[in-house]
Amino acid sequence: MVVMETGMLARSRAGHDHNKLYIIIRSDNEYVWLADGVYKTLEKPKKKKKKHMQVIHRIPEPIQNALGSGDALLNEHIKKAIESESRDWQEDKHV
Numbered sequence: 097m098v099v100m101e102t103g104m105l106a107r108s109r110a111g112h113d114h115n116k117l118y119i120i121i122r123s124d125n126e127y128v129w130l131a132d133g134v135y136k137t138l139e140k141p142k143k144k145k146k147k148h149m150q151v152i153h154r155i156p157e158p159i160q161n162a163l164g165s166g167d168a169l170l171n172e173h174i175k176k177a178i179e180s181e182s183r184d185w186q187e188d189k190h191v
Contacts, residue, residue, distance in 0.1 A: 100128055103159040103169075105152035105181060108144065117181055118142065119159060119174045120151075133175030156181055 100106070100123045108116045118130035121141045128149055129141040136142040155163070156177035162169050 099153070100146065100149075100151055101155070103155040103163055105154055105156060105177075106130060107150045107152060108148065109150050110148040111144070113142075117178050118149075119156075119177060131171070131174050132178055133171040133173070137171050138169065138174070152181075 100120050102120055102122060104120045106118050106120050106128065108114055108118065116132070118132050118136065121129045121131050121138065123129070123146070126145060127143050128146055129143055130136060130149075131138050131141045158173045158177045158180070159169065162173045
């Protein structure tokens with residue numbers, strides 16, 4: 097079974113949001129709740145089946161900092177983390 101922790105990056109593998117990056121907010125046996133900080137916020141996360149997600153077993157630095165310091169996770173942290181990861185992914189793709 098794939099481990100899905102709060103704060104980890106995940107990429108959608110199915111649906112109209114195919115290849116979109118999210119941050120995992122919470123999970124249960126079958127579903128994960130995801131946020132992108134813009135359209136899917138912490139207040140209204142996206143609920144998606146685990147089998148439709150590809151977990152990237154890494155927690156981005158802005159998310160680690162917020163969770164590690166005990167501060168509340170904000171949409172701004174999520175947005176910043178996804179923008180940074182998207183840039184890195186695009187750069188890797190062009191190499």
